[in-house]
Amino acid sequence: MSTASEYLELVRHLMAAVNGRRIYPPRHPALDRTLSRIEQALHHLMVSRDEVQLGVLGNHLLADGLPWEEQEEPLSLLSQELRSRKIDKLTFQRGFTRTDLDCLLEVLCGDQASPGTLLPESVPVADLLAGRGVSRIRVGHLNLEAEPSALGAAVPSERGAYEDAVSGLSDAMDCASTGRFIRTRQIVTLVESLMEHLARDPAPMLMLSTLRGHSEYTYTHIVNVTILTIAQAQVLTDDPEIIREYGIAAMMHDMGKVKIPKEILDSRARLSEADFELIRRHPIESLHLLRESPGVSDLALIVAFEHHRRFDLTGYPALPAPLPQHFATRVVTLADAYDAMRSNRSYQREVPPEQALQILQQQSGKMFDPVLVRTFIRMMGAFPPGTRLRLDTGEEAMALKANPEDPFRPIVRLVVGTSSEGERLKLVNLAERDPKTGAYLRSATCSLP
Ligand SMILES: [Fe+2]
Incomplete structure (x- = not known):
């Protein structure tokens, strides 16, 4: 049996135990059988390792820090269970006992099985296990730095910063769509948080930006563009002020999209010339919205206005005289085009990363600044982290x-x-x-x- 199928067996039995405990009282023979299977599956896995680790990243379950090839039902069910108990990581260590497994099951779902003994939500599962003397089964957070084996999975703090950025941006765009000021300070805070994570180690954030399972394309796309902009800026300069300004400009560049009806943005059908005209106006709308909001930098205005213009001086909005793009706009444009190619949208399938790289090379000197294309490829490669x-x-x-x-x-x-x-x-x-x-x-x- 391969390691992957041994892990799958373990997950199946864990889910069976969780479900069984909701039906049967503790130490029921049916539960005992399932716990024996868990024990056996763990012993099999521990032939070649000292500990077995299950992690949760979004809706995905990870085995030893790596996502499964296919997220079969038991995997997503267990990841939901763990997430609902605020567990990112479940580690079984060599030397665990059957009593430890009993305690784990009670802590995971004993409260739900017996409504009379509801545990307060605030008591962390780790404390509940420790309180029962369990030391060989641990719950906690994935920590990329402390655990090289977890490489390949983004740590929860990165995930939190990513999700905060998506929801914060959605708030900001809501404000913009209802004619209120954009809360610039909030955007700056989100950008600073992304910067901090990217400065520590760009890999987990880049990996999150390449996960294709996110919903809400408009917001996740802009957050991804911001991440890719900050990551490029960090390669190009050490000046945190410049990196921050570039990140803020990236996060604000598409605000004018709130003026385009959703049906047009998401349309699968061929758009009319009038619809295209509306879409082509969004850089000007972005400029107007940002100009009316307090605290928005000139750079953000420039990037918003220029982001559909190209390195070869074509693109839109049309200008009376050819004017080169600002360097910051070139960075944002590259990030924007790359993430758009890599995203699955209603009207376009995602482009595989190696093909996206080819398109960047073909468009070098046309759509994109050749120097930036080279920097971007050195940073991301043909296969970005997570591919x-x-x-x-x-x-x-x-x-x-x-x-x-x-x-x-x-x-x-x-x-x-x-x-x-x-x-x-x-x-x-x-x-x-x-x-x-x-x-x-x-x-x-x-x-x-
Ligand atoms: Fe745009």
């Missing part, structure tokens, strides 16, 4: 970090191995060569959807 890849060995991997020297050879973590099960979850540099022949040991053949 699943097929390798020429038949293995599957997840890209973790771009290789600035070769966009097609990132550092990856093997997700599904071929011959040796021990290779699974191994960190591999795709730039690594066979010392005797000089040939690459592994190469990515394509990204996986």
Whole structure:
């Protein structure tokens, strides 16, 4: 049995136990059988590791820090259960006992099974377990820095900052759509939080920006554009003030979209010339809205007005005389185009990342500043962090970090191995060569959807 199927077995049994406990009292034979299966599944997994870890990222369940290939039902059910108990990570350590498993089940759902013993929401599950003397089963937060094995999963604080940015932006756009001032201070705070996370380590944030499961395209797209803008700015300069201004301009650039009816924005049908005209007006609408709001910088106004103009001086709004884009607009435009290509929208399927990279190269010097295209590719590679890849060995991997020297050879973590099960979850540099022949040991053949 492969490690992936052993994990799946474990999750199935955990879900069966959680559901069973809602029907049966503690130590019922049916529950005992399920707990024995959990024990067995854990022992199987612990043959090759000291601990087994399940994590939650959004609606996804992670095994040892890596998302499953397919989020089958038991996986999403368990991730919901854990999320509802504010658990991001569940770790079983070698030496756990059957009593520990009993306690875990009671702590996870004993309160829901017995309405008379409702536990206060505020008591953290970790404390409840500790209070019962359980030390070999731990709950908590994924911590990328402290746990290199968790690489590949964004930590909850990044996720929180991302979600805050999406909801804060949605508030700001609501204000704009109802004719109220945009709360500039709120946008600045959101941008500063994204900056802080990106400065510490860009990988988790970039990974969140590439997750395709987000709803609310308009807001997530703008947050992604902001993340990609800040990440580029951090490569280009050390000056936090410039990075901050670029991030704020990115987050405000599309405010004028609130003036376009939703039916037109989301339309799958061919748009009329009048509809296109309305869409082409949104940079001017953005300019008007931002100009009327207090505390908005000139840079934000410039970027909002220019963001559909191009490096080759074409684009819209049309100008009486050709005027080069501001450098900040070029950074935002690149981020905007890249994320739009990588997003699944009602009228356009997402473009695979390696193809998006090709389009950036084709449009270098036309739509985009060639210097920025090169910087962007060094930063993201053909396979940005979080992309699943097929390798020429038949293995599957997840890209973790771009290789600035070769966009097609990132550092990856093997997700599904071929011959040796021990290779699974191994960190591999795709730039690594066979010392005797000089040939690459592994190469990515394509990204996986
Ligand atoms: Fe736009």
